[in-house]
Amino acid sequence: MLASREQLADTWDCVIVGGGIVGTACARRLAGLGDRCLIIEPRSIGGGATAAGMGHVVVMDDSQAQFVLTKLSRDLWDELSRAIPASVGMRHRGTLWIASDREEMDGAEAKEKFYRQRNVVAEILSPGELYRREPNLRPGLAGALLVPGDSVVYPPVMARWLLDEACQRGARLLTHAAVSAINTGHVVLTDGTTVRARRIVNAAGMHAAILTPGLPIRARKGHLAITDRYPSFCGHQLVELGYLKNAHSHDRESVAFNVQPRETGQLLIGSSRQYDTEGPEVEPRILARMLGRAIEFMPGVASLSTIRVWAGFRAATPDSLPIIGPHESNENLFLACGHEGLGITTSLGTAEVLAAMMHGTTPPIPCEPYLHSRFTRRVEHA
């Protein structure tokens, strides 16, 4: 799996910078099409944003472009699930979008209609039906939207499996080495080594904009907490409908109720979003707000034992859509970055769309909304 010294001197079909879920998904797809791929990852596979998040595979309806990419991706995850071994794990937990009041319930109904029109199974639940499924939710909620087809994966293990799949198809890995510059036809490593490639894919997550200056990517910090084992506490990914207001607002700081039951019976508790904060350390004030929000929706969370807390960074773009496809002025450089909070979900859709663009075949979905050129051509709009 590791590239040998001799292989490093070759010219690769594709060098993929970054071994997170997006980089490994792209490697698997491109290697499957016959490209000789080298993944360069300085630290551990799936060790960046991939390991920091929740691993929720979810269809989202914020915009048509986001829906189309998440729906394609979720379908690809479902197809892939037949090949994913039990030890790697993928569980169809389903998502429950929780409505606190009548206004949010109206939002749930609009969401149900949007999904129904696009063949995504979704069901409105009355409060009684909701409490039957999730008795630990606080009383007084207005109901929920159940999306049974959403899943949960454990991202760093999944990234490792995608890498193994890529290597079985001939891809190779260079690790403990970092790319310091992406040039035309080659990348330069921090030790001065040059690695030649016909094409380069920047899937470097939070480092993408350092390697490709000018990419409109901003760090959006998030916190998570994980509890001890309480196996019957919760059965679905639970997200408040108010989450959508938070994810889209570009306010400096927000929290939302978002919890997930893990296979081990542990509860993963999120979520928070902050811009303009450099440090990776856990901030007690934000953590308290986030846990407070979780306790508002599930009072029993207050008695659970939390065993670990951490923070990570999402790579966010101004329109909350990833950047997928050719760099607008360097035709041998491709981008697969800026996935914000949907990197796990859309890794497979990204790989599919990117591979089609790189191989000149028709992508399965329109790819204009994700192109890099959308940022640089803004001045041309009336």
Add this chain to the structure above:
Amino acid sequence: MKSASDPVSVEINKTSGVVPAGTTVAAAIMLLSNGLPRLRESITGTPRGALCGMGTCHECRVTIDEVAQRRSCLVECRPGMRIQTDGL
């Protein structure tokens, strides 16, 4: 008249037993079990019991009075305590 040194009656998995005053829950489970007690189970199903006896290994976690994940080596038995060892 009750005194602090009286034996303490506790319930372990719905069976009552009596232990000396000052006994920890972990020790009570061991005293009242026949053979090696299983305090909990790992996620792969292997039996687990107290190791360090001082609150750092977390292998002795049991449910006490309906609160799960209590470190039994750190909790002293109180009369009428209800202890369950069917957790993870």
